[in-house]
Amino acid sequence: MTHEQLIDLAKVFIAEKHPEWQSELSYQPIVEDKGAHWEISFELPELTLGGVPVVEIDKALKRVTQAYHTQ
Amino acid sequence: MASRTAPFSSLKPTAQRCRSSARIVFKPPSTVNCSPTKRPGHNQSTAPVLVSIACRYEAERVSDAERDLADCDLNLETVKQWRHRIESQIADFHQDMHRLADLASTQTGSAQAFLASKIEILNRYAGGSASAVASVGLQTQSGHGRIDTGITIGADRLSSSVKPDDTNNRPELVAIANDPNVKTAIDSAWNDSNPNLPGVKRENGFWILRDDRNGTYSVQPFPVNRATNSSITPSPKPNVPGQTTVAFFHTHPNTPDEGYKQKPSKSDIQFAHNPIINIPGILKAHDRLHYFGPPLPLVLPENRDSIERPEIS
Numbered sequence: 507m508t509h510e511q512l513i514d515l516a517k518v519f520i521a522e523k524h525p526e527w528q529s530e531l532s533y534q535p536i537v538e539d540k541g542a543h544w545e546i547s548f549e550l551p552e553l554t555l556g557g558v559p560v561v562e563i564d565k566a567l568k569r570v571t572q573a574y575h576t577q
Numbered sequence: 578m579a580s581r582t583a584p585f586s587s588l589k590p591t592a593q594r595c596r597s598s599a600r601i602v603f604k605p606p607s608t609v610n611c612s613p614t615k616r617p618g619h620n621q622s623t624a625p626v627l628v629s630i631a632c633r634y635e636a637e638r639v640s641d642a643e644r645d646l647a648d649c650d651l652n653l654e655t656v657k658q659w660r661h662r663i664e665s666q667i668a669d670f671h672q673d674m675h676r677l678a679d680l681a682s683t684q685t686g687s688a689q690a691f692l693a694s695k696i697e698i699l700n701r702y703a704g705g706s707a708s709a710v711a712s713v714g715l716q717t718q719s720g721h722g723r724i725d726t727g728i729t730i731g732a733d734r735l736s737s738s739v740k741p742d743d744t745n746n747r748p749e750l751v752a753i754a755n756d757p758n759v760k761t762a763i764d765s766a767w768n769d770s771n772p773n774l775p776g777v778k779r780e781n782g783f784w785i786l787r788d789d790r791n792g793t794y795s796v797q798p799f800p801v802n803r804a805t806n807s808s809i810t811p812s813p814k815p816n817v818p819g820q821t822t823v824a825f826f827h828t829h830p831n832t833p834d835e836g837y838k839q840k841p842s843k844s845d846i847q848f849a850h851n852p853i854i855n856i857p858g859i860l861k862a863h864d865r866l867h868y869f870g871p872p873l874p875l876v877l878p879e880n881r882d883s884i885e886r887p888e889i890s
Contacts, residue, residue, distance in 0.1 A: 524836065529805075550844045553851060555827050555858075556780065556808020557842040576842035577780070577807040577829045 507544075507568060509537045516546035516561035519570045527559045527575055543571065690756075690873070691792070693749030747857065747868035753794065753824055754859055754866055759785055762796040763826060767861050769801075770830035780809040782827030785859075786820040795820070799827070806831060808844075814854055822856060823873055825849075829862035841869045 507515075513535045520527050533548035543565055548558040557576025564571045753759055766781040781804065783796040803810040815822050827845075831837035839862035849858045849870025857870035 530807075547843075550808060551810075553848060553853070554808055554810045555782065555842075555845050555848050556805070557838070557844065558807075573836070575807060575831070575835075575837045576844075577831050577837050 507563075512537055512544050512546055512563055515563060515570065516559075516573075519561055519573060520559050523573065524559065524575070530558045533558060542566070547576075690749050690752040690787075693752055693873075696749075745868070749873050750824060750857055750859055750868040751866075753785060754826075754868075756794045758794045759796065759826075763859075763861055763866075766798075766826065767828050767830075770828040772828070772830035772832075772863065778806040778830040780804045780807065780828050780830065782809055782811060782825060784811070784815050784822050785824040785826060786815060786817060787823045789819050789821060794823075796826075807837070811848075814856075821874060824857050824859055824870075825854075826859045826861070829860055832863055839864045839867070841867055845869065 516535075517531055520531060530548050530550075533550060536547050536549055538545045538547070540562070544563045545560060546563065547560045550556055550558060559573065559575050561570055562572040563569065754763065762783055766783060769779075770781045771778050779801065781801065782799040784799075786795050786797065787793070788795070797812070797815050799809055799811045809827055811825065811827075829837070829839055833839065841858065841860060845858060845860065846869055848854055849856065855871055856874060857868065857872065860867045860869075
């Protein structure tokens, strides 16, 4: 999957399962390779304390296996 | 020495002659009788010879005794000097002990924080170079082991993951969090975050400042109008003359049941290590207080001489 596909999948998942988290989806997305899965998160503005939604997508299954919010 | 010298009049006549001729100090009692014994039948011509031998022997013994006495006086002077030095050092230690007791009784929190910061600096020194700690490629040493935070700040985004700092083993931050002023502010900020009641939650926080003169802590709240339930944008780091901004605090009011992690986020850790900020952070979540970020800035109290042990030569 491309980074764009991973980001789109994460955003769709958040919109469906955690609509209250959508406000952070406008931030710059970050895709990280974690070995068995990809991790999609978002970057807060500099010098900001806080968290963003984090979505884990399994590489083999190609679906979201975990989603949580940092703070 | 004069008092130890016997009066001249108490000396025997022969000894008086010895002393007059040899100009020495005679010290009785003597085991040698300088007086020639006059016995009937003895040759009178041998008497002057015997007197001469006895006098010479007596003079040698007196000379030996005087040398011993001089040695003793020298040793006594050395002992007196050592006693004076030791008494002086004991007095210094007593004075130092009183100063430490005063410091501990009046500024326990500050003293603990100061000593803890010293310990951390020493640990850091033992575990790696200071430049390595201060740079972006962070390594922190905090008690149980080394933690590589692995932060790499790229031009536009993070290029690798961030492992949170050790959020438990920070005694210097625990001491600050337990300071009465700071503790009250933490409780107030936590309650203002609305962590347990229905309704909107909002992160809350403040800067923690330490008075350079007396070591007391105060806080400067973050603006609440720049906070959401999961983020807050602090005001610029305070730069108050006579005070040092030593740490910052904020709340994590959202629960695990709501899908929120309790530990510091990447942004929290990045904020603490940002060169503009570069001070440790404390956060209160539903599980506990978390501690993260770089070591405390080195703050030497104005009366630091009073807590440094004087060097003993």
